[in-house]
Amino acid sequence: MTDKTPYETVNLDRVGYGTATFPWSRARDQLAAEPVDVVAVPYFLSTAGPDGAPHTVGIGALWDDGDLYFTSGPGTRKSRHLAANPACTIAVRLPDLDLVLDGEAVRTTEASTLERVAARYRARGWPAEATDDGFTAPFSAPSAGPPPWYLYRFAFRTAVGVGIKEPEGATRWRFER
Structure with a gap:
């Protein structure tokens, strides 16, 4: 899967503040930036x-080739959900944008x-090794249970970004899958 281009970009400025839509590159470039370690950026996964x-939990996600993995x-x-x-949602606070992505997470x-x-x-600091079932490592999150741990690819269909630093505003992007 390669990086996506939105087929629709919508300005969510419903009250007329005069804000412009954001380019998808604003969110994509921040998702692709390599943090110092896997927990440097707080991602939150919501399932049902x-x-x-609903169930929401913090995850150590990473961007790879246009999708998020966790x-x-x-x-x-x-995993049971x-x-x-x-169908699920991932939310993340990026350096200048709050981002919510809706899509599906499928085990790979x-x-x-x-x-x-x-x-x-x-x-990024987690000594993961690939196995037939997923990953093993000397450690993981205390709530993860024993290895192996499954790998999920999160493929999103929509994203909403809210600017938390200038330029502010809110934009929704839709992507074809």
Whole structure:
């Protein structure tokens, strides 16, 4: 998957402040920037259970080739929710933009993807190694459970960015999948 280009960009300035739409590159470039470590940027994943109850949890996500990737233990609530319903949302505070992405997270077991993403995690301080099922490492988040940990590719369809520094405003982008 390569980087996406929005097919629709909408200015969400409904009250007439006179703000302009943001280019997608404002969000994309900040997502692609390499933080010092995997937890330097706080990402939050929201899923829904079978009864519709929401569940939100912090994740260590990384941008790779136009999508976000994250890990989860097989027995975690988020993994169980995603197995039943891959629709989810990821929210993140970037340096000058609050961003919410809506899409689907699907487990990936493709060897080349596991190897590539494991190398990216290692470069950011988490010593992940690819296996047939996902990743192993000497440690992970305390709530992750024992290895292996699954790798999920989050493919988004829409994104909303709210400027928290100049230029301010709000923009929605829609992407074809």
